[in-house]
Amino acid sequence: MLRYIGKRLLIMLITLWLISTLTFILMNSIPGDPFTSEKKLPESTLENLKAQYGLDKPLPMQYVVYMNNLIHGDLGFSIKNVNRSVNDMLADGFPVSAQLGAQAMILAIFAGILMGTVAALRQNRMSDYSLMVLAVIGLSIPNFVIAPLFQKYFGLNWELLPIAGWGNFDQTILPSIALAFTPLALVTRLMRSSMLEVLGQDYIRTARAKGLPPIRVISFHTLRNAIIPVITLIGPLTAAILTGSFVVEKIFSIPGIGKYFVESIINRDYPVIMGATIFFSAFLILMNFLVDLAYGYIDPRIKLGKKEA
């Protein structure tokens, strides 16, 4: 078990190193430097700027400095918002994005489990078909289509909820739902097929042969086993919600990391792009790791490190 965790941690570090190096190489392969696109600056100012950002040194030297800073958790400074460090921006945005993401995740998982269970228990009946058609539609409508529609109808036309902004709970409702849309469809579909598979298992027949009432067979024997695969989905869901947040935060003007990231792409603010990419990657990799650990903990059949099924 400990050996397994150690091995996984090592792979995590390698992946992180790879993404940081890749980011560095890619960013430095862009022709010119971040200041060439600016209005012609006086030569001396340019020199100063370059020195300030360490761009006057040779590339390998820059790489060493960059990696050293990374290890110390220093992601550098924004070019467009002078004097604002990437760390500050991430620290500002993170609580907002985390709240939004967590709300969307909880909504997607709970509603998805519920809907998937209902569909499976009513297999091949009207409610099953409608839920599955809804799910495939949900999977197919991108959140950058859903979000403006929500704004227009719930916000503008019917005035039920605030159109945009961040601060009170009302303002989180529309973006959370918009963000949860695709993940919800994914969870619903997975839960349905997982439920159906478990319902066909021999041990469900055993449970029924014991004379347990259906409610107990479903809750104690079926649901418990059917939910396990949903846990593996949390990794991909986190990725979907994270990338979805770029869109949703921008559309709803929410001051989260996603919005900063999109702005940095539009402004070609390279240090912010680099810093955010590394931060997101680290976050996703860590989430996957935690999900794997949780999976091994929840399913007694899996001996971490030993299983190969």
Add this chain to the structure above:
Amino acid sequence: MAIPAEKFERAPKRAVDIETLRRPSLTYWQDVWNRLKQNKLAMAGLFMIILLVAMAIAGPFMQPYTYYEQDLGDGKNISPSGGHWFGTDELGRDVFVRTWYGARISLTIGVVAALIDLIIGVIYGGISGYRGGRTDEVMMRIVDVLWGLPYLLVVILLLVVMGPGVLTIIIALTATGWLNMARLVRGQVLQLKEQEYVMASQTLGASTDWLMSKHLIPNTLGPIIVMLTFTVPNAIFAEAFLSFLGLGVQAPVASWGTMINDALVVVLSDEWWRLFFPAFFLSLTLLAFNALGDGLRDALDPKMRK
């Protein structure tokens, strides 16, 4: 109870041929097609895809405008009417022509990206699975490490560097997109190599050609077709997503993503058609491919066979 004596004579032995099945025997693909035909949603998806492709080809010719032609005078922001079926945008460009021109871009990106994934994936995964042993180990370690990279973030990063455009989008999407296919193909090959019926047929003296054509290809092909069907909408979605981040195709070229992005500014005003048409057809395309993919997956699953 009087029964005529001849009834108790030995009846001639009835030829019981075990091989005679009462149901007509169908080939694998006939069977798949029959099952797919019964899935209304999947067939609707297939029909929609054919229709969308036809419109992507013909649509831009159905109106006397081009996708880039501007009319900054009275032609701006016209609502859908006889002259402009889907209206015009803020630069007076015809939304109908742009929508179908956008369909070309989106479908091209989707299909080409899926095909490139397929080619790389089949070669890489095929070699890895077929060779096995040390080769497999090294090749799969590489895949594992690349697998850890967050897909869309890598795509964004690559596009920031390479700059926007149809070609760069395809390159960025396939840069790590083939991993899925490679893993799938390798898994299939590996599994099939050890499957008992393959072994059975080997012990019966089947040739390699026979094995490939009768066992390996039909059985690997199914899951690959399914994944291919799902790769197309994923690539189309990714293109639209990237356009939304300003990394998509550049003006005046239209894609659904850029059109939606442009229209977001006016979403709260009355010019609904600018968002509606590209968004509707984008969603419809994704829906059609997803529905077809679902149907194919179910139809190809032999466990569904009753």
Add this chain to the structure above:
Amino acid sequence: MKNVLEINNLHVSFQTYAGEVHAVRGVDLHLEKGETLAIVGESGSGKSVTAQSVMRLIPSPPGKIKQGEILFEEKDLTKVSQRDMFRLRGSEIGMIFQDPMTSLNPTMTVGKQIMEGLKWHQKMNLSDAKKRAVEMLRLVGIPLPEKRVNQYPHQFSGGMRQRAMIAIALACNPKILIADEPTTALDVTIQAQILELMKELQHKTETAIILITHDLGVVAESAERVAVMYGGKVVETGRVEEIFNRSRHPYTWGLMGSMPRLDWQQDVELHPIPGSPPDLFDPPKGCPFADRCPHAMHICHEEMPEETEVSDSHRVSCWLEHPQAPSVSGENNNVKVHIGSK
């Protein structure tokens, strides 16, 4: 002796996309207190469906009991309410299944799976139920039951899991135990142990057992009476020695001929039954075995034979019993079969 279970004229069908499958077509059986009745037949003969009908565990839809009655203590199980059926299952009638590897819930400890029925049927509290679970595990011969009770099924071997299944099925002291191919998935040495265990427990608890199997060795080992099923019907039924030594139905002869035996000389050939079982989408109107029967007569293809009483306990449905029929004898009819120690 009193019958604990009586099945009269049971018909069960399954609705499939290709039409209706008549899986069970008029089965009559009875089970006496404390005895073991074996139901033998090849796959598709309707033996498992008959057993599952008793438990009302037929997946429905597509399955449906079309006709007939299943009498348990004067109650017709085909008619009792769902609620009453929940009370009966597990407490009055227990069941164990073929594959012990998949029949236990992988994410629940074995102890909890035994305790569940006790808590639900006998309203036991947690500590009593746990004590009983340990006791049951000890009874079925699992070493260190105090420790095993908290383990998960994957920590058990195949034979141990089947023992655990038996513990679950017998926890509430049922009057009937239905064992659906309980040893088929196990190693031969383990098979013998499980059969031994079932017999031993039967002596202690006086549970009547319905043993479903296609393995005549298992039958000889553990049953008192046998019902041979074919094509959804019982074709012959009788005491073990009657079926093994004086069987009257060509299908039973066929079964005996296709079974390898230790006491045979090496030059004795096995005789598999040629052909395959009848298509139950469209069952034959005559005897279901007629197509494969070496002695088939015209009448066999046209009408289903009546049941003939050979002795008090031995009945057979075959046209050869008719006075007008020519006399034939089965190839193995005179082979004396050693019946397992009783």
